[in-house]
Amino acid sequence: MPEISARTEELDKCVNCGLCQSVCPTYLTSGNEGKTARGKITVMKEMIDGNIEPSSSILDMFNDCLSCYACQTICPAGVKTERLWTAARQDISSQVKSPLLIKYAIRIVLGNRFLLNFLTRILGVMFGFDRSDHRAADISDKFLFPFRGAPYLRSVNGVFKAKGDRRGKVGVLIGCTCNTFTPWVLDAQIKLLVAVGWDVILSKSQVCCGAPAINNGEWSTAKKLAIKNISIFLDLGVDYITSPDATCVSVLANDYKELFLSDEMMLPKVQELSKLIVNPDELIRASLEDGQLSFGNTPFAVTIHDSCHETHLEPKSNWRDILYRIAELKIVEMKNSDHCCGFGGSFAFRFPKEADKITQQKLENSRKTGVRQILVGSPGCLIKIQSSVKLDSEQDIEVRHVTELLADIIN
Helix, strand or coil: CHHHHCCHHHHHHCCCCCHHHHCCHHHHHHCCHHHCHHHHHHHHHHHHCCCCCCCHHHHHHHHCCCCCCHHHHHCCCCCCHHHCHHHHHHHHHCCCCCCHHHHHHHHHHHCCHHHHHHHHHHHHHHHCECCCCHHHCCCCCCCCCCECCCCHHHCCCCEECCCCCCCEEEEECCCHHHHHCCHHHHHHHHHHHHHCCEEEECCCCCCCCCHHHHHCCCHHHHHHHHHHHHHHHHHCCCCEEECCCHHHHHHHHHHHHHHCCCCCCCHHHHHHHHCCECCHHHHHHHHHHCCCCCECCCCCEEEECCCHHHHCCCCCCCHHHHHCCCCCCEECCCCCCCCCCCCCCCHHHHCHHHHHHHHHHHHHHHHCCCCCEEEECCHHHHHHHHHHHHHCCCCCCEEEEHHHHHHHHEC
């Protein structure tokens, strides 16, 4: 178990207090102790000590986890579970059989940019939706099809020039979700960044950040993708690197360090890259403070779902700091706004019933606010919550990425 063994300092921090139970989405829906951080850490220790052998059932236990990392935030001992769950999946996957469809989809399709783009185009033509119909992006039928015209990078101009006083250059990792399913989210972010003085650079050679491969124990594919992105973004000569997807930001800032933990050649490059990574709200907030950006009045109310990777992992986002400065915008907080929405990447497809239960709880908390618009910070959250909204014809709730709202009301 080489990856787990390299991170035993995190395992040793756990004091078995059980506070992770109170925030673990899968535990709260099942009551299964093995799904908590405490339960998984106990299993990892037993595997290292040789008391239990890796098995498909243990792999299922780690896969049945949203990787929301709320357990990390609440842990009084400071266990960085972000360093543990993906490492465990990697070690266990190397010794037991994992689902072949997922394994080969990651290796053959995700790991090949040209094949992935080709299949995306074909599916977009055959089954795609009009990108102007934002609510068409959903997984309510357990399938998620690209928009017609996908991928976004196929037709986009690679450079967007700043307006007004120029601050510098920012590279954007689009992320597979925006590139394939929610391009309007990227449009909104580009509009905002350009408006506050940033030249926005979109390299057409960029690839998936590697999150699906990392989370499914396919680190060899993830490393190939990471090496490609590291080379591309360091060569851009930008001041910062960001993404409209909080998951991609977290992968660039944190997961790449874990992938190359023992690689003396790559680790310095990864560390150099991580210093450039910011969430988009940080770039936007700076322009508000110096008066370069302002918003019009918005006499309506919203509630906020705090997307996991911008809430529980560094760098964290603080969209509220921006939203509270908007005249007449009323923010009504929902209960447990920082609890996961149930997406978790492949989790929503592997465990759809469990994922739907978690999403329904999120919607119930939203309904109690009496507000009809939910703002999110990740396109994956947008798709999952919107999918559940569409299944209930009586719900008149709009789900939007926070950058969509900001782009609409910018002066």
